[in-house]
Amino acid sequence: MNSHCVGESDGLTFCLARPEDYDDVMAISQDIYGGNDYLPHRYHSWMTEPGRVVIIARRDGKLVALESGLVVDGGETVIVEGLRVCPNERGRGLAGVIQKFVDGYIKKVYPNVKTKRLTRGDDPGPEKLRKFTLLARRAILSLLGNSEDFNSFVSGLKEKLDPSDGSNSSRPLVPIKDFDALKALLLDSDLSSRLQLPGGAIIQDWEPLKLMESNLHILAKRNLTWFVDGSCAKPLFMSLHTPPYPIPFNGGSLRFNIDLYGTDTSLAKKALIAHLDSAKSEIQGIVVVHIYMHKAIWEDLKQFCVGHDTVKQFYWDYWEQLLLEREL
Numbered sequence: 001m002n003s004h005c006v007g008e009s010d011g012l013t014f015c016l017a018r019p020e021d022y023d024d025v026m027a028i029s030q031d032i033y034g035g036n037d038y039l040p041h042r043y044h045s046w047m048t049e050p051g052r053v054v055i056i057a058r059r060d061g062k063l064v065a066l067e068s069g070l071v072v073d074g075g076e077t078v079i080v081e082g083l084r085v086c087p088n089e090r091g092r093g094l095a096g097v098i099q100k101f102v103d104g105y106i107k108k109v110y111p112n113v114k115t116k117r118l119t120r121g122d123d124p125g126p127e128k129l130r131k132f133t134l135l136a137r138r139a140i141l142s143l144l145g146n147s148e149d150f151n152s153f154v155s156g157l158k159e160k161l162d163p164s165d166g167s168n169s170s171r172p173l174v175p176i177k178d179f180d181a182l183k184a185l186l187l188d189s190d191l192s193s194r195l196q197l198p199g200g201a202i203i204q205d206w207e208p209l210k211l212m213e214s215n216l217h218i219l220a221k222r223n224l225t226w227f228v229d230g231s232c233a234k235p236l237f238m239s240l241h242t243p244p245y246p247i248p249f250n251g252g253s254l255r256f257n258i259d260l261y262g263t264d265t266s267l268a269k270k271a272l273i274a275h276l277d278s279a280k281s282e283i284q285g286i287v288v289v290h291i292y293m294h295k296a297i298w299e300d301l302k303q304f305c306v307g308h309d310t311v312k313q314f315y316w317d318y319w320e321q322l323l324l325e326r327e328l
């Protein structure tokens with residue numbers, strides 16, 4: 001067994017992924033998430049990320065599966081991500097085998113980890129969910145358009161903003177760039193109930209992080225853009241976006257993720273405009289925008305976005321992000 005290999009079972013060799021495995025990983029990743037796969041973009045940064053383990057499984061030398069874990073919550077939780085199995089090996093329990101191996105490996109290397117947390121975009125039904133605590137379901141609105149059409153789309157949204165819409169419409173939404181100011185807001189003990197955070201966490205582009213200082217340092221490295229309800233020291237709304245990144249969709253597109261927290265519709269509309277506006281100079285070509293939010297505001301936000309000629313709703317009409325947790 002090579003030195004980077006960490007175990008064998010079920011006819012598989014498990015190894016820590018290396019930069020040179022990239023092409024083999026991409027070879028099993030065709031068409032994942034309908035072309036919305038983040039791994040082609042993230043793979044190399046995963047290789048050097050502190051607290052990150054990326055395991056690949058090979059059968060007779062051929063790469064057949066991958067799963068990654070990121071240790072968070074001060075070492076007590078692992079977030080699992082990136083699970084994939086080579087197409088011709090699917091449906092035979094291989095995902096279960098690699099998950100079991102990664103769980104055991106994480107426990108060995110990080111003995112303080114007690115909890116496993118994950119998000120998924122499909123609902124496997126009550127039988128499979130029984131193994132987990134379902135912490136939250138978030139609603140997702142997905143839009144598709146060409147970068148040059150987003151200018152008129154955003155102008156249209158601005159025109160639609162009704163000043164008399166909702167009791168909080170006069171609340172300003174302000175950018176927040178200073179890490180210490182952000183930290184103070186995020187570590188406020190009643191933020192979670194005020195914003196109805198999913199499972200008490202901020203889910204940044206599918207990665208659920210509980211609000212504790214060590215996790216904020218992870219968020220700080222992600223080059224995020226934040227906006228907050230600036231009307232008082234106890235904001236009713238916060239939002240963030242991840243810098244747009246390339247995905248395989250339609251031969252090469254950009255994926256733009258916006259996470260909204262809070263249930264005030266008028267602030268959600270302002271936040272959507274603010275994020276699209278501030279990312280204008282970073283987008284080109286085809287752009288897939290995924291907006292994640294509390295279920296209560298999805299319908300209003302959807303109605304707000306309909307009516308443009310070319311920037312259109314995309315993917316499923318309504319879909320959800322599930323936040324799951326179980327003991328490791």
Ligand SMILES: CC(C)(COP(=O)(O)OP(=O)(O)OC[C@H]1O[C@@H](n2cnc3c(N)ncnc32)[C@H](O)[C@@H]1OP(=O)(O)O)[C@@H](O)C(=O)NCCC(=O)NCCS
Binds near residue numbers: 082094095097120128
């Ligand atoms: C999803 C995928 C990894 C399943 O692989 P598979 O080997 O065919 O999986 P199986 O149907 O044999 O199921 C094996 C186990 O994986 C679990 N599993 C399946 N899909 C899963 C998912 N999206 N997230 C977490 N676990 C999943 C199953 O619940 C099952 O667990 P159990 O053995 O504890 O009951 C595979 O179809 C794939 O690579 N799809 C494309 C990538 C993708 O959608 N990944 C999902 C990441 S959220």
